[in-house]
Amino acid sequence: MASPNSVSPPPAIPAGLSVEQLLDLYYYMRLTRSLEERLVALYRQAKVVGGLFRSLGQEADAVGSAYAIDQDKGDILSPLIRNLGSMLVCGATPVEVLRQYMAKAESPTHGRDLNIHYGTPQQGFIGQISHLGDMVPVMGGIALSFKMRGEDRVALVYVGDGAMSTGTFHEGINFAAVQRLPLVVIAENNGYAFSTPTAKQSAVKHLTDKAAAYGIPSVRADGNDVLAVYEVTRRAVDRARSGEGVTLIELETYRRKGHAEHDDQSYQSAEEMERWEADDPIDRYIRQLTTSGWSTPAALADIDRRIADELAAAVALVEPEAGPGAGTALSGVCLDPPEAEREWYDRG
Amino acid sequence: MASPNSVSPPPAIPAGLSVEQLLDLYYYMRLTRSLEERLVALYRQAKVVGGLFRSLGQEADAVGSAYAIDQDKGDILSPLIRNLGSMLVCGATPVEVLRQYMAKAESPTHGRDLNIHYGTPQQGFIGQISHLGDMVPVMGGIALSFKMRGEDRVALVYVGDGAMSTGTFHEGINFAAVQRLPLVVIAENNGYAFSTPTAKQSAVKHLTDKAAAYGIPSVRADGNDVLAVYEVTRRAVDRARSGEGVTLIELETYRRKGHAEHDDQSYQSAEEMERWEADDPIDRYIRQLTTSGWSTPAALADIDRRIADELAAAVALVEPEAGPGAGTALSGVCLDPPEAEREWYDRG
Amino acid sequence: MPEVTYLEAIRQGMWEEMERDENVFILGEDVGAYGGAFKVTDGFLERFGAQRVIDTPISEAAIVGAAAGAAHMGLRPIAEMQFIDFISCAYDMLTNYVATARYRAGLPTPMVVRGPSGGYVRGGPFHSQNPEAAFLHTPGLKIVCPATARDAKGLIKAAVRDEDPVLYFEHKYLYRRIKEDLPADEEILTPIGKARLAREGHDLTIVTWSAMVFKALEAAEQLASEDGLSVEVIDLRTLLPMDDQAIMASVRKTNRVLIAHEDTRTGGVAGEITARINNDAFEFLDAPVKRVAAHDVPLPYAPALEDFVLPQTDDLVAAARWLAAY
Amino acid sequence: MPEVTYLEAIRQGMWEEMERDENVFILGEDVGAYGGAFKVTDGFLERFGAQRVIDTPISEAAIVGAAAGAAHMGLRPIAEMQFIDFISCAYDMLTNYVATARYRAGLPTPMVVRGPSGGYVRGGPFHSQNPEAAFLHTPGLKIVCPATARDAKGLIKAAVRDEDPVLYFEHKYLYRRIKEDLPADEEILTPIGKARLAREGHDLTIVTWSAMVFKALEAAEQLASEDGLSVEVIDLRTLLPMDDQAIMASVRKTNRVLIAHEDTRTGGVAGEITARINNDAFEFLDAPVKRVAAHDVPLPYAPALEDFVLPQTDDLVAAARWLAAY
Ligand SMILES: Cc1ncc(C[n+]2csc(CCOP(=O)(O)OP(=O)(O)O)c2C)c(N)n1
Ligand SMILES: Cc1ncc(C[n+]2csc(CCOP(=O)(O)OP(=O)(O)O)c2C)c(N)n1
Numbered sequence A, B: 001m002a003s004p005n006s007v008s009p010p011p012a013i014p015a016g017l018s019v020e021q022l023l024d025l026y027y028y029m030r031l032t033r034s035l036e037e038r039l040v041a042l043y044r045q046a047k048v049v050g051g052l053f054r055s056l057g058q059e060a061d062a063v064g065s066a067y068a069i070d071q072d073k074g075d076i077l078s079p080l081i082r083n084l085g086s087m088l089v090c091g092a093t094p095v096e097v098l099r100q101y102m103a104k105a106e107s108p109t110h111g112r113d114l115n116i117h118y119g120t121p122q123q124g125f126i127g128q129i130s131h132l133g134d135m136v137p138v139m140g141g142i143a144l145s146f147k148m149r150g151e152d153r154v155a156l157v158y159v160g161d162g163a164m165s166t167g168t169f170h171e172g173i174n175f176a177a178v179q180r181l182p183l184v185v186i187a188e189n190n191g192y193a194f195s196t197p198t199a200k201q202s203a204v205k206h207l208t209d210k211a212a213a214y215g216i217p218s219v220r221a222d223g224n225d226v227l228a229v230y231e232v233t234r235r236a237v238d239r240a241r242s243g244e245g246v247t248l249i250e251l252e253t254y255r256r257k258g259h260a261e262h263d264d265q266s267y268q269s270a271e272e273m274e275r276w277e278a279d280d281p282i283d284r285y286i287r288q289l290t291t292s293g294w295s296t297p298a299a300l301a302d303i304d305r306r307i308a309d310e311l312a313a314a315v316a317l318v319e320p321e322a323g324p325g326a327g328t329a330l331s332g333v334c335l336d337p338p339e340a341e342r343e344w345y346d347r348g
Numbered sequence C, D: 001m002p003e004v005t006y007l008e009a010i011r012q013g014m015w016e017e018m019e020r021d022e023n024v025f026i027l028g029e030d031v032g033a034y035g036g037a038f039k040v041t042d043g044f045l046e047r048f049g050a051q052r053v054i055d056t057p058i059s060e061a062a063i064v065g066a067a068a069g070a071a072h073m074g075l076r077p078i079a080e081m082q083f084i085d086f087i088s089c090a091y092d093m094l095t096n097y098v099a100t101a102r103y104r105a106g107l108p109t110p111m112v113v114r115g116p117s118g119g120y121v122r123g124g125p126f127h128s129q130n131p132e133a134a135f136l137h138t139p140g141l142k143i144v145c146p147a148t149a150r151d152a153k154g155l156i157k158a159a160v161r162d163e164d165p166v167l168y169f170e171h172k173y174l175y176r177r178i179k180e181d182l183p184a185d186e187e188i189l190t191p192i193g194k195a196r197l198a199r200e201g202h203d204l205t206i207v208t209w210s211a212m213v214f215k216a217l218e219a220a221e222q223l224a225s226e227d228g229l230s231v232e233v234i235d236l237r238t239l240l241p242m243d244d245q246a247i248m249a250s251v252r253k254t255n256r257v258l259i260a261h262e263d264t265r266t267g268g269v270a271g272e273i274t275a276r277i278n279n280d281a282f283e284f285l286d287a288p289v290k291r292v293a294a295h296d297v298p299l300p301y302a303p304a305l306e307d308f309v310l311p312q313t314d315d316l317v318a319a320a321r322w323l324a325a326y
């Protein structure tokens, strides 16, 4: 029997994760938040081209779920505007993201599509378009390619509470379900679609209620608990990989900033905001890591410093970079012809 | 105690129907079938313009459900291609239908849209278009007008097992559910969408499983039992009228003819066909009417004769009629301008 | 007279119509509590209530379809697309159901679909579109594209009163940049189907609409002062039905035409106008009908790229000089 | 050489490509067990299996979207629209997602969307459409419209091999009406973007495509024998990218052009062609570029109405006479 004075060993880490992996999760959540904070500063200095979208309070949702796919196996996900964290987990870099937001020549889209709309199968994530719902059938097609080729790969697609009202969501998830494709669908219930509360999108109690319509299983998790998110997603990914088809996951979280940076959030109550702020996923995870003994405040502060340095370097690198040259706008609509025609009145 | 020789009185008629109403239901089912049989003959004589669509075996579904709306109150329904019976209940006439199928000048669409694609709110049914699913949001809009004006009216829309895969179905039923509109949605599960079995449209066990996705109640009924169909629909109509919102009804039935007259049905098994033929909704209803004592073979034969006469007269009237004059094609695209421009090279 | 922005003009037009006719109502995403992404319907919920200002799910096909159903019943819906780019999600509903309803089934469908269109705002490929050409070949639809605050008001009111479906494409670049004195007590109604002579001239005609009208006027000014050229500018205002008379009258006068639009060149509306001019006024042409339009690429958001791809005043000036010298 | 119908040519083309490249697969409604509503994919399920011949739910946006996702991964999907009219349900997916993928995100999307288009078959407003114009202003898409069996085969094969999305609009009126001798052992590949000189002539050019090519040839024959006119017929075959060179070469030779298409006039593809001719060959025009197209109404199914609304050989003859006499 242990003496009453002995320090009890840290509890077992859930979900088969290692301490390194726990710190990875912390790193990506913090990186997401810090990068977005940097972007806010740049936005206020009018250095960002286009709107700025935040995922404050949703970092656990994005990071925990993306961490559950297996990039070595070739899994691919499709992020939404609040999934900067998912992209970082997949290997997107702050330099890329800064270049995108500042419309630099070397940005992944070379100044063509905004913000975090970029990605290719090789990177492990696919560039979304604005039209909500469209990525669901597309990711179904990617999952279909996995199935057709007998590959051991899984696709994961995010969809907002609002985007679930689109016809393309319905057609895409139904197609994937009936084909038993290796697809995980994550419904991010952050309470709002722009100003519209989830209750005005749909008369369901929970977004998981929608799974029944497609004959697929569903599971709901606390989207602000990164380990819980990781765990449910991991199970759905495993299920998909073993050929059992689509799972719908609902992550309950909250959009603490406006739809975009300019949104005054007048429709969100102070009480609601405070309640969710108190449940901040990063603060909560820090408490979990430190009280369980899996990590220490000092180790986490180290990570924070590393991130700060990384971001400072990234901003210093990207800020002075040039935007794309006008003429580059014409290339690559198709492979053949390689360039769109120059209009006849073009100067220069 | 009654003597063993005394005839027991007929059992109580279900669903509050009168004997006249029971015979009404018989009349409409038989009229539907006989009219379609007439059309087949005309089709074989190449007197029908365009395809011919049958509802053989689905007459109870169409007639029983349409009979449950209240036209005096101004209820409106939107039929599909297998809902000739619903339209007849609403007051569509064999003459109209024959004119449509034979593309006559006096047809409801004046030779513009095919087969039974016609109808206006005044007639109690709305002209469908071919694009499946589109009528669901449209009927939602009609139900919305009832709600906005505080009217005591109900809208009813049919959707096939196949059409439930469309994005417009999803958007439309979700919109109606979240707005609690007075709308009844009837899913006609006839086993196939063209050649595609229901199991390949959706991984659900029952189409009623889809209701959960919209937070609405659902009910399933034997689509070949006209009284059961009437009863479930009536309850859903009452529910809608009392402001409780959308109900999804699944009617289980079977498409005994091909998708259209030219379809060879090679994908439907003989066993399946025979099983459903044995469950013919009209034969079954005749048995029910006569064994229960609600009617007699002679009374039903009278109705059959009446229908035969009616149809003979209708065909005799319509067959010699002229088609529309070419020039009429240009009118009425908009109210203003009233006519489309004549092309410059037009002869005559 | 109060100064009114283009955006405020749309707002006023809808407000007046909703005051006038209780059948008019609004539906769309975030149009109620939030007052619309651009605040075009700000205050409407408070004044007209949730029955007439309906926040919908993100379902463009259902928004348009429900509007059509309500319109059949005599209501007068105004459906907002949050950005007009999302009208593509209702393309089937608009072209197949709405546009054909009167013709095929005698179903009147008086409704308006409106939303912010257009570029020059770094919005990228999905928040900058000009969907005129996508609907131009759909008999049964009307298309209006106001350039001025006066017409923004006059055309939204006319659109609401029209007995047929009207697509109302407002230009988000103009929302707060255009201001005009609009009398508060005058009822402004701009007839659908009539072009506006935005500037008189006799050497050359620029046919255009929406935000491009202002670039055409700038170019005309520059050409007048630097080249002594007298440029006529026709603001079409309505694309469907098109005001052939106004176009041909100008062609007959100037004999040289430039058609300018913001949308990509290939398949854009300028092709249709060119064909009409060929058909109706070929003899009067002293030079080929020429187009100034966006390059044939999706619209990039990087400023240098967007500025290059979209037509600019300089492009109009260069093209007009070429045409005048022809 | 075996006689091959237009339909059989499409079938053969797809069959050969599926034999050649295991990445090619087919998806659509009723394409498998039933072999397609028109039997274009008859026998494919038996030969290539359910993995490569996929019966889908009635979900055009999902069919196109899934094709795009698979194409990103190096597969070569051929998506069938049961009737091309239903492509409107995938309009958003095609114009916003598919067409822009390479440009905006470097995502190659080699895929084909095909289906039966066109009228003259009493199909009414929803089974007779010609959707070329709807996609003409979408950079990133290619559009092919074969008229002959040879090109039907050559273009479906070229479309499958193209590195970018191709819309392949086949004409259902031609399915079993056109027969040609096609060698069984020759690999037929029709280059995308190249027009075909369907008939040589020097007095007048008719530019057209798809089923209208045959009406143009009939008209040319009649004009030759009755009027002694020598009419050149250009079968465009590809609309996007358009073969300007072939068009201009003919215009320079004949100096008179008629553009004929089956789609409604306003906003149809003829407008674009007119503008290109104005731009590139105005000096060579001895007469206005004229259009022969459908009247601007949804297409009715009653025979007299359909025949009136759609352009007929007589219309082409009348228009050509007018133009020749100009
Ligand atoms: C088809 C479509 N309609 C409208 C929009 C405009 N829009 C952009 S984001 C948004 C709200 C999205 O809400 P949700 O799906 O819940 O995602 P969240 O922003 O909450 O993460 C809307 C309406 C769009 N992008 N696409
Ligand atoms: C959007 C759309 N895609 C495809 C079609 C072609 N189509 C017509 S009917 C049909 C099958 C419909 O099946 P279902 O909805 O089950 O109705 P049923 O014919 O069984 O009554 C199909 C695929 C269509 N009309 N609309």
Ligand SMILES: [Mg+2]
Binding pocket: A160, A161, A162, A188, A189, A190, A191, A192, A193, A194
């Ligand atoms: Mg949300």
Ligand SMILES: [Mg+2]
Binding pocket: B160, B161, B162, B188, B189, B190, B191, B192, B193, B194
């Ligand atoms: Mg069915």
